[in-house]
Amino acid sequence: MITLLLLSGLAVLILGGELLVRGSSRLARRLGTSHLVIGLTVVAFGTSAPELAVSTVAALRGAPAIALGNVVGSNIVNILLILGFSAVLAPLAVSHRLVRIEVPLVIVISGLVFLLALDSVLGRLEGLLLLAGLILYLVVFIRLALAGRTSRAGSAESAEPFIDPASRSPVPSPGSGSSPLLLHLALIAAGLILLIIGSRWLVLGAVELAALVGISSLVVGLTVVAVGTSLPELATSVIAVLRGEREIAVGNILGSNLFNLLAVLGCSAALAPQGIPVPRPALTFDLPVMLIAAAVCLPVFITGRVVSRREGLLFLAGYAAYLMGLFLGSTG
Numbered sequence: 001m002i003t004l005l006l007l008s009g010l011a012v013l014i015l016g017g018e019l020l021v022r023g024s025s026r027l028a029r030r031l032g033t034s035h036l037v038i039g040l041t042v043v044a045f046g047t048s049a050p051e052l053a054v055s056t057v058a059a060l061r062g063a064p065a066i067a068l069g070n071v072v073g074s075n076i077v078n079i080l081l082i083l084g085f086s087a088v089l090a091p092l093a094v095s096h097r098l099v100r101i102e103v104p105l106v107i108v109i110s111g112l113v114f115l116l117a118l119d120s121v122l123g124r125l126e127g128l129l130l131l132a133g134l135i136l137y138l139v140v141f142i143r144l145a146l147a148g149r150t151s152r153a154g155s156a157e158s159a160e161p162f163i164d165p166a167s168r169s170p171v172p173s174p175g176s177g178s179s180p181l182l183l184h185l186a187l188i189a190a191g192l193i194l195l196i197i198g199s200r201w202l203v204l205g206a207v208e209l210a211a212l213v214g215i216s217s218l219v220v221g222l223t224v225v226a227v228g229t230s231l232p233e234l235a236t237s238v239i240a241v242l243r244g245e246r247e248i249a250v251g252n253i254l255g256s257n258l259f260n261l262l263a264v265l266g267c268s269a270a271l272a273p274q275g276i277p278v279p280r281p282a283l284t285f286d287l288p289v290m291l292i293a294a295a296v297c298l299p300v301f302i303t304g305r306v307v308s309r310r311e312g313l314l315f316l317a318g319y320a321a322y323l324m325g326l327f328l329g330s331t332g
Helices: 002-031 035-047 049-060 064-089 096-119 124-153 181-213 217-242 246-271 280-302 309-330
Strands: none
Touching (some): 035 246, 049 064, 049 246, 064 217, 064 246, 064 280, 064 309
């Protein structure tokens, strides 16, 4: 039964990632916006839906350690494992916008969460503060996206026809009535639904396996649940890289980390009756690793504006070292 859940979840994840990337790529062209913008919003927030569901339910059901471990573990997985694996598949070009805005934001908010957790609890006030930060980010983001779309509108008519990487056929220019907006949205919705279903099956199978080993709820949240709920990001990023939509891959990872910290952790802390207690191991090890992983992105992204295969391997090695330290710590 466990094997069936794992295999079925993997198959559904692959199909969901394919539909999400295909629909997002076409939606970006249809709306006249960049793939990076779609990756940072629609794809990133959509693939973070499992984290939001798992952490919120865990907080409401009196398992805040899983909620915290899920967010922190997912952010570590996104950068060290998913970004690293995607870069190993193909070097990832990094937009100047990411270096100027999103990467510093991820670093600052990761540091803010660490500071808020120093008193060993993330209460409702801290949760509301994070949610307010999400609203502010979205307002500024939308204004910048609209300004960028307006600046590109004048050159849209003279632009070369866009060739969809999935079908190798021209896609109509932005605003064209022959490009069905509802179809693109339907593809995205179907992809997100399949990603959530697939990740749930994988998490259920993995949790059953973890239960046989007998590890703490924090470690389960940091590893099994974190990796399981990050599988949509992994599937989406890998498929985006293979299709040549590398802006979607990088934007998905950074946008997902922002959403996890501001929306998922903020919502969980605001809804938890007693807030989210922060165990000492998370304060002394896991939160600093999350912050360091985010900080490392800045020099890597700046040098050459690309994440090379070698740097991808270093990220993967960092994740392996993190897992080793985590399990050594959990076993004393």
